Amino acid sequence: MEFKDIGEFGFIRRIQRGCLIRPEGVRLPIGDDAAAFIVPDGQVALVTTDLLVEGVHFLRNGTSPEDLGHKALAVNLSDIAAMGGTAREAFVSIAVPGDCALAYVEGIYRGMISLAGEFGVNILGGDTTGSRSDLIINVAVVGAVHEREMLRRGGARPGDCLFVTGAVGDSRAGLHLLRNRLPADSDAFMELLSAHHRPRPHLAEGRFLGKSGAVRAAIDISDGLSSDLVHVARASGLGVRIDAGRLPISENLKTFCRRFGFDAVDYALSGGEDYVLACTVDPTKAAAVAQAFMARFHHPLYHIGKMTSDGRMTVVQGGEVRPFPPAGWRHFSETEEL
Ligand SMILES: Nc1ncnc2c1ncn2[C@@H]1O[C@H](COP(=O)(O)OP(=O)(O)O)[C@@H](O)[C@H]1O
Numbered sequence: 001m002e003f004k005d006i007g008e009f010g011f012i013r014r015i016q017r018g019c020l021i022r023p024e025g026v027r028l029p030i031g032d033d034a035a036a037f038i039v040p041d042g043q044v045a046l047v048t049t050d051l052l053v054e055g056v057h058f059l060r061n062g063t064s065p066e067d068l069g070h071k072a073l074a075v076n077l078s079d080i081a082a083m084g085g086t087a088r089e090a091f092v093s094i095a096v097p098g099d100c101a102l103a104y105v106e107g108i109y110r111g112m113i114s115l116a117g118e119f120g121v122n123i124l125g126g127d128t129t130g131s132r133s134d135l136i137i138n139v140a141v142v143g144a145v146h147e148r149e150m151l152r153r154g155g156a157r158p159g160d161c162l163f164v165t166g167a168v169g170d171s172r173a174g175l176h177l178l179r180n181r182l183p184a185d186s187d188a189f190m191e192l193l194s195a196h197h198r199p200r201p202h203l204a205e206g207r208f209l210g211k212s213g214a215v216r217a218a219i220d221i222s223d224g225l226s227s228d229l230v231h232v233a234r235a236s237g238l239g240v241r242i243d244a245g246r247l248p249i250s251e252n253l254k255t256f257c258r259r260f261g262f263d264a265v266d267y268a269l270s271g272g273e274d275y276v277l278a279c280t281v282d283p284t285k286a287a288a289v290a291q292a293f294m295a296r297f298h299h300p301l302y303h304i305g306k307m308t309s310d311g312r313m314t315v316v317q318g319g320e321v322r323p324f325p326p327a328g329w330r331h332f333s334e335t336e337e338l
Pocket residue numbers: 049050079222223
């Protein structure tokens with residue numbers, strides 16, 4: 001069976017099975033001119049959207065449809081996590097080229113619905129069109145948060161401790177393997193590919209940080225640690241100093257860098273698509289927050305540096321202070337290469 005056999009509406013009927021994960025609070029799911037749902041009492045709505053474009057964000061022949069669906073939703077859930085919120089409703093728009101099989105697109109929905117199920121997120125609508133050549137997927141997610149627990153990019157203060165919730169650099173290493181068609185011939189390389197294809201949105205971690213009352217600013221790492229921290233620094237009118245020796249670099253990334261002669265610190269700083277959270281914490285509460293985080297998540301909240309009043313973006317490595325590397329991913333740059 002193909003798109004031409006069932007048409008746009010037949011396709012929508014097929015994919016809508018399984019999209020309503022948490023019916024409470026939903027007044028109109030897929031099927032009307034708009035969806036209708038309730039935002040929990042006393043909370044504000046969070047809305048975020050991210051676009052995935054073939055050739056820019058993924059290679060159709062380099063990713064399984066389930067992984068692509070997972071990632072399209074995960075990158076949006078990560079933005080809700082960075083706000084300290086709970087993710088609730090998702091909207092999926094997809095432009096499908098003629099050479100993309102119905103089975104592939106149904107696989108994308110399987111991947112999305114599986115992740116949506118894990119986090120209690122409904123898929124409540126979207127849009128379906130044809131496309132001349134590239135597969136394009138846009139997901140929008142609505143979340144909710146108590147305003148006092150909401151995390152933003154601005155609000156950091158000089159002397160705040162800077163933390164990240166997980167390892168950085170693995171996804172870029174996975175992308176390198178993928179782009180160069182290198183064999184994933186070890187568990188380490190399989191895990192790097194998985195970090196690239198199936199990022200875990202840090203929603204529980206974001207809620208924990210929002211509730212702690214000690215986090216002053218937060219962001220999720222999509223373009224790369226160094227460039228995303230510039231957003232926090234600018235929004236707060238501050239500088240950042242990272243201690244390279246404290247960056248959480250996985251054993252898998254170390255193995256990869258040894259094998260191919262890359263610099264693991266560079267991968268960690270300017271990798272991209274890590275989808276961990278970075279946050280700044282009141283220094284008087286930092287030790288307690290880190291300890292509680294460890295007790296809850298069984299791995300450290302990694303202390304990687306601090307916010308400074310000098311407005312400079314610097315890395316300390318081997319006793320030497322140097323400016324940040326020239327950032328991570330940039331759309332519209334000449335090369336768009338990492
Ligand atoms: N085309 C657009 N139209 C309106 N707002 C946009 C557009 N692109 C990005 N934004 C907004 O700009 C801000 C930064 O976007 P972005 O760098 O993509 O953030 P993120 O890394 O969290 O996805 C967000 O508030 C986003 O909603």
